[in-house]
Every structure is written in C-alpha cells, then in structure tokens.
Amino acid sequence: MKFVTLRKAEFILAKTLVIFAHPFFEFPDSNQELISMYEDKEQFDFMDLYEFYPNFHIPAFKERKRLAKYDTFIFHFPLIWFDIPPLLRLWLDEVMDARWTKKEIDNPLEGKRVFIFVTTISKRRSFGQYGKYKIEFESLLTSFSLLLKVLEAKVYPIYTVFDSEHQTKENIEIHKQNFLGIINQT
Template sequence: MRRMSFARRVLVQLAHPVLERSRVNRRLIAAVRDLPGVTLHDLYERYPAFDIDVRREQALLLEHDVIVFQHPFYWYSTPAILKEWQDLVLEHGWAYGKGGTRLHGKLTCNAITTGGPATAYQHDGRNRFTMRELLAPWDQTAFLCGMRFLAPLVVHGSFRLGSDEDVAPHAELYRRALLALRDDTLDLSRAQQASYLQDALPPAPSSTPATAAKEQP
C-alpha cells in the first residue's frame, strides 16, 4: 500500500549506539516514526554485534527511493556501525563499479545532530570546516553509487536542547523534510546545492520552524 500511495518511498537508517540516552535523536525519531511511506531501520538495535545482513540491507535499499542516514555526529563522522554498513552493503558490482547500478537515481542525505553550534562549523569556527565539507566522503560515496546527494539536515547545538519543547521545532522540521522527500515537493536542485536541507524546504503551512543555526540570531 505504501508503495502505491507515495511519490517516493523513504528509508531512515538510524544509527545511535545509546538511543535511550539521546535527547534529540530520540525525539526526532518519535516525530517521524508513524509517517506512512517512511520505513525506520534502527541499525544498532538490529545488529547489536555488528553482524550486518548484507542481503537484507540491499533488499531494503532496493525497496526505497530515498535513503536518509540519521545519526549523531561523532568525531566529524558517523557512529561506527554506519561505516561497517557502508563497507559491507555497498558492494562492488552492486552499488558501484561494473554492473553496480542498483542504487542509481536514488536520493540520499544525512540527518545529523551535533553538539556544537552552527557557527562552529564554519571556516573561522572552532571546527574549521563546514558541514558539507566534513560530509565530503558521503557526498562522494553517493556520487560513485549514482545517487543524488542532498544537503544534510542538521540539528546543531544539541547540548542545549534538553526538553521536549526545545527539540519540538527540530522534530517538526525533520518531519516536514521527510514528507517533502516522500511527496516529491522538494526542489531537488536547490536541495543538492544548499548548505542545509532545511534551506530548501517548501515553506511550512503554519508556524515558521527555524534551523538550529538560525534559531537565535
């Protein structure tokens, strides 16, 4: 049924080693968990021993048109299991290389939470590089696999987001982003160019959600 009703099928690959202690990711997930047309796949829960089932993961990829990797930003990258996932699932001859065209045309992006504020992720900031620069390996991986790499959806400054109310606007933004991807209401070329995915979203129907970066000018 999901297959019939939506323009695109969305897969959220969630990677959080201690989701039970998370403040932001847990709430983000709660906001999109029940969305029709969106499949949530919790990698650490599914593969506690990193025993990734490659065939199963590949089948899951084939069943979807949009792959969203949702994870906290650890050491400017993903939690370990996502690297393992990449190494195993994106096989030569399947995802890239000769005959590796199975992912061609799919959309992909990262949904990330960072402790530091947006200003830290600028050339003059503490982290010296922008989010897009730091995500270059993911960008290039998508490119090699023939996927369209969209700007990341980032919740910055997660340390200061402690309560439901703090996270609510971000959760709503995440939900809108997934819906736009699902329903094909996103300007894709803008989404590919932007620094943040939230910049490319169509205007919200009611309240104006803000990104973490622009939250407090």
C-alpha cells in the same frame, strides 16, 4: 495546490527507508523526539541499525535485497567524533558494493533520492573559517556523500541540527516540519 497533493500521494506510494544509527541513543540529544517524524508507517520503514545488528555482524546480501525495495533513503545519525557512527560505517563498508557502478550489474541506489539528517551537539558557530574547529561542517561528511554519489544516488543537501543537546520542543517540531517538507516537496 492540487498539483502538490498529487505529488505527495505519489511519494507516499513509494516507500522510504530510514537508516538510523545512534550508538548512544539513551543520551538526550533530541534524537528521541526527532525520530517520531517517521511515525507514518505508510511512508516510512524505520531501520534502527544498532537495534538490528547489536553485535556488528551485518548480513550484506539481505541488506542489498532490502535496498532494492525502496526509492528514497534517509540516513539519520548523530556525529560521533566529527564522523558517522561506526556501525553505519561498517554497514556501508559491507553492503555498498563497488561493482554497482558497472553497467551490467543492477545498482539498487542508482538514481534514488538520498537524504542525510545529521545531529551534532556542536554549535553552528564552531564551524567555518572563523569557528573553533576552523573547518566547514559539510566537509566532515565529504567521504560519505562522495560514496553515495559514486554509486549514482541522487544525494540532497545535508540537513543538520546543531546544538542538539539543547533544543526546545518547539524547535524540534520546526526541524521535523522542515525536514518532512523537504523530502515531500523535492
């Protein structure tokens, strides 16, 4: 028990950046309640991309400098047409630098923990070999995970909330606890 609290304290010292992207945040898909799990300002810095860059102009240098300050990142977004939100795509395109893979260049992502939290209004049963879409859910985010892996980040398994439109308060609470548990224990 003592061991666990020690670890926890250690993580709280190093801040986590939450990169949140939701183009239709007004739409009730339980994200409004979910993001309250980042309430603890000691641990999390919350970056709402659509609030930060409403006109899709991303100052890449500033963003790169920002990345260097954190050792854990959480990408939190809903799926938009089976893919990541367009502004997050643009953000990745503009900020992530292919040269980071080179030895002599500082890589702000190298060895850092990256968690991915996805919500989708699709049901879990729609995915998989026999599902409606006949595709594995994880494969939808292959390119996103790959990009992070190529940049030498430590990418953890994707955490998904299916059927996000119809989550009860209790369920949302469970998801929050589960996910916080994962990021604080691993």
